[in-house]
Amino acid sequence: MKLIRKLLFSREAKWRLLVALPGVVIGLVFLLSALHYSIRIKEYGKASEILNENVLIIHRKVIAGSTLKLTKTDFTTSDLEYIRENDFVVDVQPIESNNFRVWLETKDEQIPQFKTDVFLQAVPDKFLDVKSEKWRWQNGDRFVPIIMPRDFIVMLNTFLSSSGMPQLSDELVQEINFGILLSKNGKREWYNARIIGFTNEISSLLVPVNFMNYANEKFAEGQAGKTTQIMIAAKKGRFGELETFMEENGLEAKKSQVLISRLSSAVGTLFLVLMMIALVTVFTAALVLIQYLQLLMSNNDYEIRTLLRIGVSERLIISRLSGFVLSIFGLFSVLSLLLFVIVKWKIDDLFQTGGIYLNKEFSYTTFIGFSLVVVIFILASFLTARRGVKQRFR
Amino acid sequence: MKEVATKSDGFWRNEIKIEKGERVLLNAASGKGKTSFTHIVAGIRHDYEGRFFIQGKDAKLLSNRDWTKIRSTEIAFIFQDLQLFPQLTLLENLKLKSAITNFTTEKEIMSFVERLGLSTHLHQQAGILSMGQQQRVAIIRGLLQPFSLLIMDEPFSHLDAENTRLAMELIDERRKEQNAGFVLTTLDPTRICEFDTELFL
Numbered sequence: 243m244k245l246i247r248k249l250l251f252s253r254e255a256k257w258r259l260l261v262a263l264p265g266v267v268i269g270l271v272f273l274l275s276a277l278h279y280s281i282r283i284k285e286y287g288k289a290s291e292i293l294n295e296n297v298l299i300i301h302r303k304v305i306a307g308s309t310l311k312l313t314k315t316d317f318t319t320s321d322l323e324y325i326r327e328n329d330f331v332v333d334v335q336p337i338e339s340n341n342f343r344v345w346l347e348t349k350d351e352q353i354p355q356f357k358t359d360v361f362l363q364a365v366p367d368k369f370l371d372v373k374s375e376k377w378r379w380q381n382g383d384r385f386v387p388i389i390m391p392r393d394f395i396v397m398l399n400t401f402l403s404s405s406g407m408p409q410l411s412d413e414l415v416q417e418i419n420f421g422i423l424l425s426k427n428g429k430r431e432w433y434n435a436r437i438i439g440f441t442n443e444i445s446s447l448l449v450p451v452n453f454m455n456y457a458n459e460k461f462a463e464g465q466a467g468k469t470t471q472i473m474i475a476a477k478k479g480r481f482g483e484l485e486t487f488m489e490e491n492g493l494e495a496k497k498s499q500v501l502i503s504r505l506s507s508a509v510g511t512l513f514l515v516l517m518m519i520a521l522v523t524v525f526t527a528a529l530v531l532i533q534y535l536q537l538l539m540s541n542n543d544y545e546i547r548t549l550l551r552i553g554v555s556e557r558l559i560i561s562r563l564s565g566f567v568l569s570i571f572g573l574f575s576v577l578s579l580l581l582f583v584i585v586k587w588k589i590d591d592l593f594q595t596g597g598i599y600l601n602k603e604f605s606y607t608t609f610i611g612f613s614l615v616v617v618i619f620i621l622a623s624f625l626t627a628r629r630g631v632k633q634r635f636r
Numbered sequence: 637m638k639e640v641a642t643k644s645d646g647f648w649r650n651e652i653k654i655e656k657g658e659r660v661l662l663n664a665a666s667g668k669g670k671t672s673f674t675h676i677v678a679g680i681r682h683d684y685e686g687r688f689f690i691q692g693k694d695a696k697l698l699s700n701r702d703w704t705k706i707r708s709t710e711i712a713f714i715f716q717d718l719q720l721f722p723q724l725t726l727l728e729n730l731k732l733k734s735a736i737t738n739f740t741t742e743k744e745i746m747s748f749v750e751r752l753g754l755s756t757h758l759h760q761q762a763g764i765l766s767m768g769q770q771q772r773v774a775i776i777r778g779l780l781q782p783f784s785l786l787i788m789d790e791p792f793s794h795l796d797a798e799n800t801r802l803a804m805e806l807i808d809e810r811r812k813e814q815n816a817g818f819v820l821t822t823l824d825p826t827r828i829c830e831f832d833t834e835l836f837l
Contacts, residue, residue, distance in 0.1 A: 243732075245724065245728055245731060245732040245735070246732070248724070248728075249723070249724060252723070253723065545721060548719045548721065550704070551680060551707065551715075552707065552713070552719070552732075552733055552736070552777070553704060553709075553736050553737070553781065554704075554736055555701070556700055556701075636679075636681075636682055
């Protein structure tokens with residue numbers, strides 16, 4: 243039935259579509275990008291949060307001093323008791339630190355050798371939200387899982403960049419083999435290590451509590467380390483009281499813990515606004531296409547009526563009419579997808595340059611959102627064509 | 637059947653029945669409702685009072701899909717105002733209709749075109765053909781589908797006697813092949829064809 247296509251579409255001024263099509267392309271590219279990065283940035287923020295909700299890492303303001311006699315920067319057992327007595331506090335625990343020397347070095351043929359002194363800390367598991375099965379250590383294990391401060395990747399990538407090596411994403415960093423050397427008074431022990439996650443909340447290397455206890459016992463020879471940081475779990479909805487308490491007692495939370503989540507939230511909101519603008523753009527462009535379809539039917543009123551009178555089925559005419567705008571929309575949707583791939587590649591590059599290593603895989607949710615827009619347009623154009631043809635049947 | 641617009645006497649207020657294969661001449665002056673009647677029979681108009689049955693079914697209860705089937709396999713129509721597609725060529729107009737049912741071969745189409753003297757205009761746009769030529773195209777188009785009733789609404793109004801005779805010969809041939817009847821509306825019945833029933837409006 244090529245003749246029906248010739249009959250209905252050969253006289254149409256297709257330049258009218260030029261008004262709508264840039265809108266479709268720009269709108270869809272914006273929509274795909276906004277959807278993709280809203281998801282990835284949310285994941286990025288979440289992936290870096292290993293602490294349970296309502297948990298803060300607290301240390302002393304060095305210059306402050308009042309109730310707790312802050313001429314020192316560590317916490318004593320009685321300090322912890324004093325904090326625990328507060329009604330809004332669920333639990334308080336010291337963050338354990340190493341009391342011996344620790345080196346971390348790369349032990350991977352693919353990576354140039356890199357060795358540095360590091361500082362280990364351990365946090366009771368009940369404060370953590372780490373889902374990896376690798377997050378465990380028992381006496382005798384040669385492998386130690388570590389959670390890295392995200393700043394470490396920036397440092398590592400700066401090092402790799404200066405060595406002429408390509409920079410590494412979160413996923414690749416987790417593939418690197420590291421070695422940990424524990425040492426004190428001539429005693430040395432090597433362990434294999436791998437990064438199993440990242441955090442913005444803790445500034446040192448996080449290891450399982452079992453490993454820290456074992457290492458402190460063996461290398462610190464019973465000397466208790468000073469507690470300079472503590473973890474406080476507050477009751478839900480009573481963070482305000484905790485903040486007031488901290489202010490009154492010269493305590494403060496780690497700033498980056500708050501900053502990163504605020505930044506992630508701000509960028510997420512930005513992409514959300516972009517997504518709304520993109521939706522309006524796509525909706526407007528789709529509306530122009532639907533109006534083009536209505537104009538097409540109006541201009542071909544005689545042809546459609548006559549086709550129906552000589553026995554051509556409604557279904558065939560509806561499929562030809564909606565198929566015409568759908569093929570145009572489909573073509574430009576594919577073009578939008580290709581453009582999105584290019585735009586994504588550029589944006590990922592920009593984020594990476596800025597030290598933010600997002601998951602680079604395409605998210606399924608993005609394509610589900612995209613498919614939803616396409617399905618809605620298919621439905622709208624089909625229903626418009628159906629209504630127009632049915633009106634002309636009788 | 638009572639026609640809304642004219643409310644004239646004649647068969648509008650009476651019951652009539654057309655049998656399969658019956659040849660009906662509908663004889664009336666202009667404005668008496670001949671075209672309205674044919675459009676009601678073909679399901680194009682539904683604004684009538686009374687009842688109209690087609691193959692035992694109330695026409696008002698038929699769906700669009702039913703009407704599409706009837707228009708493509710049961711009732712063929714030669715329109716008074718021709719209803720060709722002026723932007724398509726003569727051949728394209730015929731091929732478009734033929735493609736709906738694939739009832740007639742291309743060879744047969746070419747033979748009909750030749751018999752009605754249109755061979756030299758095959759690739760001309762229908763819109764630039766003379767009214768007589770367009771009317772012959774409309775007649776051929778009406779004969780390309782299977783039918784049990786052929787409705788002809790003043791089909792020879794632009795044809796001379798010789799072309800009318802040739803067209804009627806072709807119509808009779810196709811009609812007999814399918815044992816079909818016809819409803820022919822005309823202002824002047826004297827010179828056209830044989831018929832079984834004559835209705836007046």
